[in-house]
């Protein structure tokens with residue numbers, strides 16, 4: 336199975352490295368010429384995954400047409416750009432493995448819905464879980480959810496991507512796998528705020544547990560299964576990104592918690608903090624579905640510039656309720 340990767344950020348590059356295990360050829364499409372040149376000449380993605388030596392069997396390209404001979408495409412552009420990139424990619428009926436985590440602003444669509452609209456003939460799988468790119472690229476042990484309704488395709492993809500350190504777990508719940516990854520990014524911002532503002536470990540654990548309740552309420556309303564949300568792509572990824580400054584979303588929140596302006600933090604970054612784009616549209620979609628999302632709402636207010644003390648105070652002052 337010839338693998339192509341759409342997106343030369345940290346995660347696309349790490350997944351290209353996974354797919355290149357054992358010297359298998361992989362084509363990596365990157366938007367930036369400097370990334371293409373660095374991967375081909377030095378076997379390093381200096382811009383997005385510095386310090387990791389990549390397999391020489393990864394060939395980078397800036398031309399989407401070079402993906403036309405691939406048997407499966409890993410889609411790893413940021414969620415807000417997936418629709419545009421897929422519209423230009425030579426997909427046809429080639430299976431797509433969606434690896435971006437987010438909800439499209441303006442439409443409220445999960446990445447799967449975006450991909451189905453752009454590429455109606457392409458079978459869809461979702462790969463998601465607790466996966467810091469730099470750890471995966473270095474070959475550290477990692478497990479992911481690989482969700483696909485077509486069992487034969489899912490097994491073929493799992494067999495192709497699995498290696499000694501990278502372990503896909505099969506699932507059929509595509510929507511559930513997507514929702515866990517999209518919602519946890521928003522909750523990771525909230526946990527970062529707690530860290531940055533020095534609110535303590537109790538508060539962070541409370542946010543993880545109540546955030547998981549929020550993710551589960553939203554997921555169930557949108558057709559996800561509870562066991563998927565409690566698995567690697569939901570709870571697993573929530574725990575990872577709510578616990579570490581290696582998470583860009585957590586780091587963004589930590590900056591806000593320290594009192595820095597969210598707009599400045601967003602303006603000064605080249606890497607993507609998906610939760611900042613997902614939070615407002617998640618709030619809209621949840622409101623339309625009648626789902627209460629107090630932590631997501633708090634993150635939206637903080638991103639809009641509300642004071643940390645005010646927002647945290649409001650969260651704590653909500654009427655007491657059953658767990």
Ligand SMILES: NC(=O)C1=CN([C@@H]2O[C@H](COP(=O)(O)OP(=O)(O)OC[C@H]3O[C@@H](n4cnc5c(N)ncnc54)[C@H](O)[C@@H]3O)[C@@H](O)[C@H]2O)C=CC1
Pocket residue numbers: 342343344345346347348365366367383411412413414416420434435436437466467468469605606607608609
């Ligand atoms: N980095 C990680 O550890 C993980 C990231 N992800 C997800 O993977 C997706 C991609 O993130 P990363 O690879 O980390 O990105 P990154 O933050 O390392 O790099 C930014 C990426 O955005 C792309 N980009 C910027 N503007 C664009 C545009 N207008 N059109 C198309 N692409 C554009 C850049 O080319 C680059 O590939 C996100 O949805 C993220 O949540 C998922 C799991 C792990």
Ligand SMILES: O=C(CO)COP(=O)(O)O
Pocket residue numbers: 436464465466467468520523572575576581582583584585607608609
């Ligand atoms: O999704 C991730 C790990 O699973 C990466 O998290 P961040 O985007 O917050 O860095």
